[in-house]
Ligand SMILES: C[C@H](O)CC(=O)C(=O)O
């Protein structure tokens with residue numbers, strides 16, 4: 235088949251997928267998932283707490299095992315893919331990144347809110363000095379107009395990012411918005427800086443959005459086995475690979491092995507099925523950070539209110555990552571008004 239596009243895939247099962255299992259994968263789970271992915275053609279395998287290096291905490295939830303143990307395990311298994319990690323400045327530090335590099339990671343994605351690229355300057359510069367494949371990750375991109383987002387992307391590139399991602403953290407974007415944002419970013423970056431796209435399936439369009447991103451010039455696309463990820467999950471890797479094959483996009487990933495990994499390795503390890511149900515759908519509808527879902531469910535249970543009301547109010551207040559404490563405040567206020 236003659237392909238129209240060639241792209242590279244980053245698997246996020248062992249990082250975004252951690253949100254969906256409350257960061258409770260064991261080291262053996264991490265090894266099994268890595269072994270299943272390695273050699274399928276996936277370029278990068280991202281591993282970390284769902285909120286990145288340093289995320290294991292009271293605020294974000296403790297991981298089952300230490301960061302060092304996960305990274306050591308994943309790096310010891312890979313033969314073909316490279317290991318990446320995620321760093322949110324303020325949660326993780328440059329010291330954490332140096333340690334991760336010593337353990338064998340080859341790439342880092344430095345994630346900031348979509349209007350705050352400058353908070354990642356130091357981390358991006360240091361990552362480049364360490365020789366890491368360095369990616370800027372603009373979270374909650376749906377909140378930021380295309381032109382502003384593109385300027386933030388340019389800042390990340392000026393600090394040294396080799397790829398800049400548009401991140402639909404809330405799964406709130408539809409195809410026309412993805413096209414506009416990817417195209418505007420692609421046009422302002424020089425051709426040696428790649429564009430990436432990270433989706434959540436809260437509105438059920440992660441595969442379509444990711445294909446739209448490719449058509450507008452995105453080269454790196456994120457996906458996870460069986461869609462394991464925050465909210466209604468990420469772009470399901472095996473579904474995306476099959477759709478790309480039919481659409482004329484060369485992912486370099488073998489279809490049957492990723493289908494098998496999703497079915498045999500990841501689904502049995504899920505705590506609940508990944509699906510667009512009424513609460514994960516509300517994330518996309520209201521434009522709320524996908525990793526808030528489990529915290530919002532807990533707060534809603536505690537105060538006996540509807541999770542959807544909590545999420546809609548958080549969306550109205552334009553709450554962003556790092557403001558997790560607002561979830562309990564909002565649930566409390568809604569309960570008091572009842
Ligand atoms: C820390 C977040 O989970 C990063 C991410 O995957 C997103 O914003 O989406």
Ligand SMILES: [Mn+2]
Nearest residue numbers: 250403432464
């Ligand atoms: Mn995500």
